[in-house]
Amino acid sequence: MRYDDPNVAASAVVGIISAILLFVIIVVLQAYFYSAEKSELERKVWSQPYQALQQLDANQLELLNSYGWVSEAEGTVHVPIDRAIELIAAEAK
Numbered sequence: 001m002r003y004d005d006p007n008v009a010a011s012a013v014v015g016i017i018s019a020i021l022l023f024v025i026i027v028v029l030q031a032y033f034y035s036a037e038k039s040e041l042e043r044k045v046w047s048q049p050y051q052a053l054q055q056l057d058a059n060q061l062e063l064l065n066s067y068g069w070v071s072e073a074e075g076t077v078h079v080p081i082d083r084a085i086e087l088i089a090a091e092a093k
Contacts, residue, residue, distance in 0.1 A: 063078065070076040
């Protein structure tokens with residue numbers, strides 16, 4: 001064997017190992033990317049509407065269970081839902 005002749009077997013092994021290593025690195029990076037993307041999506045998208053929905057529910061419950069002016073100029077008020085049901089039932093009798 002001469003020193004200037006390439007060692008085909010060693011070159012093939014190095015090439016195969018390099019290809020496998022490259023494939024593993026790509027898969028790991030892709031998994032990391034999807035994990036980071038999912039985490040960021042949950043943080044930015046899913047948490048915000050839920051908080052906004054909770055605030056909306058709280059505001060609506062407050063309106064349903066309190067007295068207040070709808071239009072003070074027109075003399076229109078809102079009453080708690082339970083009281084409104086009683087008033088409607090009394091009118092129907």
